[in-house]
Amino acid sequence: xxxxxxxxxxxxxxxxxxxxxxxxxxxxxxxxxxxxxxxxxxxxxxxxxxxxxxxxxxxxxxxxxxxxxxxxxxxxxxxxxxxxxxxxxxxxxxxxxxxxxxxxxxxxxxxxxxxxxxxxxxxxxxxxxxxxxxxxxxxxxxxxxxxxxxxxxxxxxxxxxxxxxxxxxxxxxxxxxxxxxxxxxxxxxxxxxxxxxxxxxxxxxxxxxxxxxxxxxxxxxxxxxxxxxxxxxxxxxxxxxxxxxxxxxxxxxxxxxxxxxxxxxxxxxxxxxxxxxxxxxxxxxxxxxxxxxxxxxxxxxxxxxxxxxxxxxxxxxxxxxxxxxxxxxxxxxxxxxxxxxxxxxxxxxxxxxxxxxxxxxxxxxxxxxxxxxxxxxxxxxxxxxxxxxxxxxxxxxxxxxxxxxxxxxxxxxxxxxxxxxxxxxxxxxxxxxxxxxxxxxxxxxxxxxxxxxxxxxxxxxxxxxxxxxxxxxxxxxxxxx
Amino acid sequence: xxxxxxxxxxxxxxxxxxxxxxxxxxxxxxxxxxxxxxxxxxxxxxxxxxxxxxxxxxxxxxxxxxxxxxxxxxxxxxxxxxxxxxxxxxxxxxxxxxxxxxxxxxxxxxxxxxxxxxxxxxxxxxxxxxxxxxxxxxxxxxxxxxxxxxxxxxxxxxxxxxxxxxxxxxxxxxxxxxxxxxxxxxxxxxxxxxxxxxxxxxxxxxxxxxxxxxxxxxxxxxxxxxxxxxxxxxxxxxxxxxxxxxxxxxxxxxxxxxxxxxxxxxxxxxxxxxxxxxxxxxxxxxxxxxxxxxxxxxxxxxxxxxxxxxxxxxxxxxxxxxxxxxxxxxxxxxxxxxxxxxxxxxxxxxxxxxxxxxxxxxxxxxxxxxxxxxxxxxxxxxxxxxxxxxxxxxxxxxxxxxxxxxxxx
Numbered sequence: 001x002x003x004x005x006x007x008x009x010x011x012x013x014x015x016x017x018x019x020x021x022x023x024x025x026x027x028x029x030x031x032x033x034x035x036x037x038x039x040x041x042x043x044x045x046x047x048x049x050x051x052x053x054x055x056x057x058x059x060x061x062x063x064x065x066x067x068x069x070x071x072x073x074x075x076x077x078x079x080x081x082x083x084x085x086x087x088x089x090x091x092x093x094x095x096x097x098x099x100x101x102x103x104x105x106x107x108x109x110x111x112x113x114x115x116x117x118x119x120x121x122x123x124x125x126x127x128x129x130x131x132x133x134x135x136x137x138x139x140x141x142x143x144x145x146x147x148x149x150x151x152x153x154x155x156x157x158x159x160x161x162x163x164x165x166x167x168x169x170x171x172x173x174x175x176x177x178x179x180x181x182x183x184x185x186x187x188x189x190x191x192x193x194x195x196x197x198x199x200x201x202x203x204x205x206x207x208x209x210x211x212x213x214x215x216x217x218x219x220x221x222x223x224x225x226x227x228x229x230x231x232x233x234x235x236x237x238x239x240x241x242x243x244x245x246x247x248x249x250x251x252x253x254x255x256x257x258x259x260x261x262x263x264x265x266x267x268x269x270x271x272x273x274x275x276x277x278x279x280x281x282x283x284x285x286x287x288x289x290x291x292x293x294x295x296x297x298x299x300x301x302x303x304x305x306x307x308x309x310x311x312x313x314x315x316x317x318x319x320x321x322x323x324x325x326x327x328x329x330x331x332x333x334x335x336x337x338x339x340x341x342x343x344x345x346x347x348x349x350x351x352x353x354x355x356x357x358x359x360x361x362x363x364x365x366x367x368x369x370x371x372x373x374x375x376x377x378x379x380x381x382x383x384x385x386x387x388x389x390x391x392x393x394x395x396x397x398x399x400x401x402x403x404x405x406x407x408x409x410x411x412x413x414x415x416x417x418x419x420x421x422x423x424x425x426x427x428x429x430x431x432x433x434x435x436x437x438x439x440x441x442x443x444x445x446x447x448x449x450x451x452x453x454x455x456x457x458x459x460x461x462x463x464x465x466x467x468x469x470x471x472x473x474x475x476x477x478x479x480x481x
Numbered sequence: 482x483x484x485x486x487x488x489x490x491x492x493x494x495x496x497x498x499x500x501x502x503x504x505x506x507x508x509x510x511x512x513x514x515x516x517x518x519x520x521x522x523x524x525x526x527x528x529x530x531x532x533x534x535x536x537x538x539x540x541x542x543x544x545x546x547x548x549x550x551x552x553x554x555x556x557x558x559x560x561x562x563x564x565x566x567x568x569x570x571x572x573x574x575x576x577x578x579x580x581x582x583x584x585x586x587x588x589x590x591x592x593x594x595x596x597x598x599x600x601x602x603x604x605x606x607x608x609x610x611x612x613x614x615x616x617x618x619x620x621x622x623x624x625x626x627x628x629x630x631x632x633x634x635x636x637x638x639x640x641x642x643x644x645x646x647x648x649x650x651x652x653x654x655x656x657x658x659x660x661x662x663x664x665x666x667x668x669x670x671x672x673x674x675x676x677x678x679x680x681x682x683x684x685x686x687x688x689x690x691x692x693x694x695x696x697x698x699x700x701x702x703x704x705x706x707x708x709x710x711x712x713x714x715x716x717x718x719x720x721x722x723x724x725x726x727x728x729x730x731x732x733x734x735x736x737x738x739x740x741x742x743x744x745x746x747x748x749x750x751x752x753x754x755x756x757x758x759x760x761x762x763x764x765x766x767x768x769x770x771x772x773x774x775x776x777x778x779x780x781x782x783x784x785x786x787x788x789x790x791x792x793x794x795x796x797x798x799x800x801x802x803x804x805x806x807x808x809x810x811x812x813x814x815x816x817x818x819x820x821x822x823x824x825x826x827x828x829x830x831x832x833x834x835x836x837x838x839x840x841x842x843x844x845x846x847x848x849x850x851x852x853x854x855x856x857x858x859x860x861x862x863x864x865x866x867x868x869x870x871x872x873x874x875x876x877x878x879x880x881x882x883x884x885x886x887x888x889x890x
Contacts, residue, residue, distance in 0.1 A: 283721075284721040303677070304677065
């Protein structure tokens, strides 16, 4: 298949009208994005940019995509997860505000909910393929898949071919190698040329940032990167406030149990765990925290939470939430010991925090689907546990992930990072950068009016006294917020 | 105290207590002084005794006597005998001449204000001759109201008493906010302990206990609630508190606060299993919620006042328990009682209720009565007005909708 014949691949363009309505609602809740759209509209700083995006194709992402386009960029988009696309949002972006399903006038999107792994990497390649050019000159990535694909393509072109998969390679890696093998055969030199054309990547999330730092350390990074994840207005907000909102939403939509009065166990008291604990308490749950890190454990205790081990409370808690970023936190043995109809869910990035494979192998266990993303796993002794989203991110699986306002913070960082890299290419050397603090502060500033916040301004004397300028930045790089 | 100050002008003009004698038994604090002056401005002659042997602020008592000519019978740290003697003196009323002070005059009060029920009780048991003259009175605390209801149930209460503590506004502001805040204040002043991370056990989840529990949580404590009433226990549970029987809370708690209005809430079997260093404090009106006698007999030795208002009970097995304020109401003994705003409202309701009683007592049978709802609303409205808070008024259409049963969806 070739991109020439397929300017878009989405589930159903007839969903565009619904998607457009949701986009319009989201625009109101994304004041930062709308403000940069307005600020940069006259100067069109991204004119000439060909941005390939690989990021969950949701309603909020649609506002991001249209913001990039509004300030001059050409954009092609794929999702970064096989399940996370909202098909109506994808349809609306393709149709565009001025098009119709019969005459789409929007932006090429290659994403739908429920892709196979083959389809997923087809979409990635389509988004990275710009007919008539060397490819994208910018990447906007979430998790690093688009960056990985270009890097591996260029690497294998240099090496003269794609290696055969090893026996212990994951299913997904085999698919990636197959795709690259076909690509190298069809278009030799394509990825080397693309890597050369790319001015840089802006990376959304922890996982992708981790990959970028590894490549930078190994000397294999081919273009500069901005780590958007570690902007304060991204990680602190998205992780804490986003999860605080969407955890409860997911539990409610999945189960509709009364949370007040229940005992809820939150595994992990990092930014995500803190948000989860706070919102569960806000609903009237009695929250217990588990931790491995003594600092976070002490923080939880000082915040008034009981800190216990999972084993201590496995038989008495009603709701279990894993938010650790680690594997095998809630095991099949734990689930075998839980109360009847205990609720088990994960809000960490990967699906290995709850041992679903171990659960499926438990002798005599039976899975009964209640509704999409809600399963009761029944043990031989008659007790069952309710597992949300098959152990994957329940806030995305059972609800709609982070709300627009939170994503506006993250995505405003993305747009500013794209403008920085594209317009000040020379200032960003090969390596991984974070956005300068004054831009982080700018993102926050753009969201204050919508909340009716009235900011106090330093006097010159006060600014001098603490050694900053009146307009900021206000904190040292070490400040932890 | 803007509410009482505002009423001062009104009572000076209207003089609702003209020619009436009022005997009051209250904690002698700065706020009480303002109430007493208000009653006097309304035309009453006032005599005052303390409602707690420890809570009197002697400087306030002196100022009332010397500067405002109030008959005050109160001193901090008196024994039980002197405490009741002072109440009898207050009932006798202001001395009418030299040599007569201390004798029960035939005059006696027309109205009474009580705080805990000791004055009303003394009046019925030690000075029954004064009863015919008494029109009625107000009781300030929940504990006192419970006692009055028991009196009324036995037919022993001779006049109408208004349960001034039992209004929606007072429960909200005085018990939940005021007691909630000042009990924590008392514990902090007495012990200087960090509450964050501590396990705090609150016995009783009534209006006061709820306020204490919520504020302890606000400080970062893990709060356990004990209750006997399933409705309140469910309320606590739905608000996210862990609810346990005291027997199970006793071995895990680090700070215990009783707010039940009951007796022996913390008893020998609980003391026996408590952790070393556990802090015991009582927020209830009487000193019976923690069984102090049991604690004393259980302990190998007692070190008094290791800090002001902290007694260390060495149990002789390596454990020491810290009793605050001798088990008496900790917010008054170790801190300053309720903040003035709270007492402003409580006393405002009481003054308004008393003025209403001066006019309407004859229409009421003996027994315990609620504060009329419009007086409660009036007090709340006056507080809002003094704070500069405006609220909406129902429109005529809304009023008629509320009163109609014909209008459906």
